[in-house]
Amino acid sequence: MALSDQDVQKQIKHMMAFIEQEANEKAEEIDAKAEEEFNIEKGRLVQQQRVKIMEYYERKEKQVELQKKIQNSNLLNQARLRVLKAREDHLKTLIEEARKQLGRITSDKAKYQKLLEGLIAQGLFQLLESEVTLKCRQQDIDLVRDAWPAAVEMYRNATKGKKDVKITVDTDNFLPADV
Structure with missing residues (x-):
């Protein structure tokens, strides 16, 4: 059976439509894949x-x-x-x-002597030596000589008699008068 030209054209159109549809679907798949990537x-x-x-x-x-x-x-x-x-x-x-x-x-002799006793005793406690030479102002030499025995006594009492100290006063080199 021979096909007419019209039938052939219809079939060609039909095949073209099918191919176009397949191409469109493939293009959509590629677009979708590209969009996803x-x-x-x-x-x-x-x-x-x-x-x-x-x-x-x-x-x-x-x-x-x-x-x-x-x-x-x-x-x-x-x-x-x-x-x-x-x-x-x-x-x-x-x-x-x-x-x-x-x-x-220094103008009140009694207070000054008491202060000297305390200062000498403090020095003895800090030094803890058996022989100590005191240096003072020249005008205070008599007060220092009177104060050191009481300071030595405080030192002995505090150490319970275990420490004894010999004190001498330096009469050659004095502290300045304004100290």
């Missing part, structure tokens, strides 16, 4: 950049924390220095006041 790659790149950005801001945050710690440490050190300066100023004031009061005490 594109979205996967885009997601991977976005995630990479997100991780980089998070790492960047974590570093920045750590730097800010470190700067805060350094600043707090500096402020704390400055406060400590101010406290030490205030303490030093206060000590200087106390020492100066003590000097003035000691200067006034």
